[in-house]
Amino acid sequence: MTRVEDVTTTPWFRGVPLDWEAVALGRLASPVKRTNISDAPLLSLYLGEGVVPYKTDRVVHATSEDTSAYQLVLPGDLVMNNQQAWRGSVAVSELRGIISPAYVVCQLSCRLDRRFAGYLFASTGARFPYVNSSRGVGDIQRGLSWPLLKTRKFPVPPIEVQRQLADYLDGETARLDTLIKEQQHLIEMLRERLDAEVDSLLGDPADARSTTIKRVIQPLTRPARPGLGVVTAFRDGVVTLRSNRREGGYTFSDTESGYQEIRPGDLVFHALDGFAGAVGVSDSHGNATPAYHVCEAIAGDDLAYVAALLRYLGRSGFLATQAPNVRQRSVDFRNWSTFGRLPLKLPPVKEQHRVATRIAEQSAKVDRLIRESERFVELSRERRSALITASVTGQIDVRGMV
Incomplete structure (x- = not known):
């Protein structure tokens, strides 16, 4: 047994009660490779969601057609994403099913309460041993090394304390999760309300002229500018630098071969994702992949x-009906000639200005409310994470609380 006081130089052991143990992961969990059971449901591990049924709409978790090498996961197993454990993609499964052989699946020791283990191994503090036991460089190519990881020590209280902490965290995290879900539902409702109002402003304009995209806008050709950030067209119609929203979950090119410059005021249409709303006017200066059509107006x-109308036509399903090549979750308009032939109905320019101004005003109001809700969600998640880490390191005394 290793006493906690012997490892207090490790950041997340500072302040851990002295009657807790410091136990190597290899004594708490053992890797298992079980034979795939053909009738078992397909599972995956998603950051912030734990082990859940496989979701077909998640491209980043595309499954192999041949699942014969997949592993059987049982309730109570510890599942770690080999490359994303350091970000918190670790969970104790509550489900039975099969999962990709790329995951690390372990059977827990009887020294751990299953619920406590779920909090312990997914806590912020646990990321230190994951990072220190990973091979590779950078945020994407981190791979766990079990020979290293199994020697890393984790704080383990007596089993009765584990159960008390799990009871306490079950109640507190459930309360925070409910608040988070309520705010997320509010955000969805605000976006749906805004989309409905925009649709009413754009639908069936009076005195409209029939035309095509190529008669209204034309593509711009600019080489990438070194040193600029990457611009992305998001599905809510915002075109901005990735750094203004999030960096995680993207794959960056080392050479930016074929990238193009985007300037504020450019109309940007994602040729593969525009059908789902990824079109708008850029608010940023940066570079983007050649999958975007970057355009300017031809005749004022x-x-x-125009961007709002294209987004409306995409969300309404019209663009999908005009595409020559439809793939799973994608409609291909990379060919400018094909894209340029799409029909449009445009009201007089004065009416366009009025509608665009109205949309901007309503969007600003809704965006302000959404930012407030997103900030609440962010703070609640931070509170949840801090609460778990404080609990599994003994900073919260739960005796008599539950």
């Missing part, structure tokens, strides 16, 4: 209106 039409 309002680009904000």
Whole structure:
């Protein structure tokens, strides 16, 4: 047995009660490789969600057609994402099913309460041993080395204390999760309300002229500018630098071969994702992949209106009906000639300005409310994470609390 006081130089052991043990992971969990059971449901491990049924709409977790090498996971197993454990993609499964052989699956020791283990191994503090036991460089290519990881020590209280902590955290995290879900539902409702209002402003305009995209906008050709950030068209119609939203979950090119410059005021349409709303007027200066059509107006039409109309046509399903090549979750408009032939109905420019201004005003109001809700969600998640880490390191005395 290793006493906690002997490892207090490790950051997350500082302040851990002296009657707790410091136990190597290899004594708490053992890797297992079980034979795939053909009738078992397919599972995956998603950051922040734990082990859940496989979701077909998650491209990052595309499954192999041949699942014969997949591992059987049982309730109570510890599952770790080999490359994303350091980000918190670790969970104790509550489900039975099969999972990709790329995951590390372990059977827990009887020294651990299953619920406590779930909190312990997914806590912020646990990321230190995951990072220190990973091979490779950078945020994407981290791979766990079990020979290293199994020697890393974790704080383990007496089993009765584990159960008390799990009871306490079950109640507190459930309360926070409910608040988070309520705010997320509010965000969805606000976005749906805004989309409905925008649709009413764009639908069936009076005195409209029939035309095509290539008569309204034209593509711009600019080489990438070194040193600029990457611009992305998001599905909510915002075109901005990735750094203004999030960096995680993207694959960056080392050479930016074929990238193009985007300037504020450019109309940007994602040729593969525009059908789902990824089109708008850029608010940023940066570079983007050649999958985007970067355009300017030909004859004075309002680009904000045109972008809103294209987004409306995408979300309504019209663009999908016009695509020559439809793939799973994607509609391909990379060919400019094909894209340029799409029909549009545009009202007079004065009416375009009025509608675009109205959309901008309503969007600003909704965006302000959404930012407030997103900030609440962010703070609640931070509170949840801090609460778990404090609990599994003994900073919260739960005796008599539950």
